[in-house]
Amino acid sequence: MNDDQLRTLALDALEELKAEHVQVLDVRELTTIADHMIVCTGRSGRHVKRLGETVVQHAKQAGLTPGVEGLAQSEWVLIDLNGVIVHIMQPTTRAYYQLEKLWDMGGESATEQG
Known part of the structure; x- marks a missing residue:
């Protein structure tokens, strides 16, 4: 699958269970480990787990x-x-680590989805 298809697969899975505050970060210019990172919030531990399971399930089906x-x-x-x-993070974890700030090194790399 190409990068656009992977992003769509992940975003569709997250939307299915209503992930919150979904952001797509374009990190191509910052690292070789990935082209994009998707950061989102689940309302609780159970929600975070189900979101993760759903993304994994969609990936395996593909x-x-x-x-x-x-x-x-x-x-x-x-x-x-x-x-x-x-x-996929619980709200307090996301607020503590602030991944968007870490990976947004002065550019317009983050876009909010949904």
């Missing part, structure tokens, strides 16, 4: 083998789709 971290704890779930990295 024939991908995503890397997944943090699903059991459900504080911060990271899903690597090999070109797009998805971060």
